[in-house]
Amino acid sequence: MNNMITSKARGSVLMLSLWCMCLLTMFAAYLGYNVRQKLMLVKRIEERSKLRFAAEAGVKKAISIVKAQEQKTYNALNDDLSANDAFKDIMVGDCVVSICYEYKDDETGALALCYGIADEERKINVKTASPVVLERFFRITLESDYAQSQALAASIIDWQDEDSGMSIPLGSAEDSYYRNLRFPYEAKDSGMEILDELLLVKGIDNKTFFCIKDYLTVYGGGKININTASKNVLMALGLDEDIADKIILFRNGKDRIAATPDDNVFESNSSILPKLSQFSRLDNSQLTHLSRVVDEYIATASDNFMIRSVARLNNGKNTMTTICVVDRKGNVLHWQES
Numbered sequence: 589m590n591n592m593i594t595s596k597a598r599g600s601v602l603m604l605s606l607w608c609m610c611l612l613t614m615f616a617a618y619l620g621y622n623v624r625q626k627l628m629l630v631k632r633i634e635e636r637s638k639l640r641f642a643a644e645a646g647v648k649k650a651i652s653i654v655k656a657q658e659q660k661t662y663n664a665l666n667d668d669l670s671a672n673d674a675f676k677d678i679m680v681g682d683c684v685v686s687i688c689y690e691y692k693d694d695e696t697g698a699l700a701l702c703y704g705i706a707d708e709e710r711k712i713n714v715k716t717a718s719p720v721v722l723e724r725f726f727r728i729t730l731e732s733d734y735a736q737s738q739a740l741a742a743s744i745i746d747w748q749d750e751d752s753g754m755s756i757p758l759g760s761a762e763d764s765y766y767r768n769l770r771f772p773y774e775a776k777d778s779g780m781e782i783l784d785e786l787l788l789v790k791g792i793d794n795k796t797f798f799c800i801k802d803y804l805t806v807y808g809g810g811k812i813n814i815n816t817a818s819k820n821v822l823m824a825l826g827l828d829e830d831i832a833d834k835i836i837l838f839r840n841g842k843d844r845i846a847a848t849p850d851d852n853v854f855e856s857n858s859s860i861l862p863k864l865s866q867f868s869r870l871d872n873s874q875l876t877h878l879s880r881v882v883d884e885y886i887a888t889a890s891d892n893f894m895i896r897s898v899a900r901l902n903n904g905k906n907t908m909t910t911i912c913v914v915d916r917k918g919n920v921l922h923w924q925e926s
């Protein structure tokens with residue numbers, strides 16, 4: 589009898605021990621999993637910190653080059669800011685940083701990655717542009733008809749002007765339109781602070797925004813740099829296609845490629861008419877027209893620059909992009925990390 593009780597007790601102790609071991613093993617596995625997750629999180633935070641630091645270092649390098657060019661009287665697609673291999677693959681600690689932007693060549697239509705900084709004066713400022721310029725821009729860029737492009741232009745004007753009256757009788761929008769949307773809001777009635785605000789304006793959906801965003805800005809005094817502006821921006825100012833083509837051909841130089849060492853440059857507004865008429869024949873009416881557009885809209889230097897600093901780690905698996913807009917003196921106007 590005693591022997592039976594002893595062996596039962598031994599069996600119970602064994603079972604208990606096995607359960608304990610099982611629980612301990614599960615606990616150890618749980619602890620191990622948690623520790624591993626936490627180590628991965630720490631590693632990810634450390635990597636993000638390295639990438640942020642490297643992207644910021646890239647922006648600071650770019651700002652120093654912008655400041656060094658402060659006194660320059662013109663900016664062009666092939667200068668030290670817009671096209672400079674010093675901006676490619678800069679080593680910062682464990683990271684590789686590039687300052688770059690995408691540029692669409694007007695002659696070939698090809699989209700190229702440029703190492704450098706893009707000026708904002710190559711774009712139309714939606715805060716200062718007239719309805720006429722905006723209408724022409726939409727008609728050319730979206731290939732829309734006059735009524736559609738005029739409605740878009742008026743909607744942008746009405747979104748920003750102080751009053752609540754429509755600038756054209758039909759097609760634009762003010763508070764009464766936005767209040768009746770599924771998720772209502774009101775017209776801003778002041779200047780845009782970031783370009784993405786366009787997505788709130790009547791008629792501008794994601795697809796439209798994607799087509800127009802590279803040609804528009806919220807920075808600068810409204811003058812367009814004739815050395816950097818694209819063909820449809822030049823045409824939006826009222827220049828006919830023939831003159832716009834001649835300006836692009838002149839700029840591109842003998843190799844007919846933008847942002848290469850042989851590019852030609854307009855150093856000042858007073859050099860535009862003599863240089864262009866020497867390069868290609870312009871009749872009297874074209875010269876008169878060009879002169880008027882130059883006086884009203886054109887500059888040869890830029891005052892605001894967008895720096896896009898891309899930091900890469902682990903052969904490009906992890907990246908961080910910092911976008912910064914600075915003025916000519918290097919003052920930061922906008923900062924965005926993603």
Ligand SMILES: [Ca+2]
Binds near residue numbers: 746748750775
């Ligand atoms: Ca308004």
Ligand SMILES: [Ca+2]
Binds near residue numbers: 839840842844845851
């Ligand atoms: Ca060239």
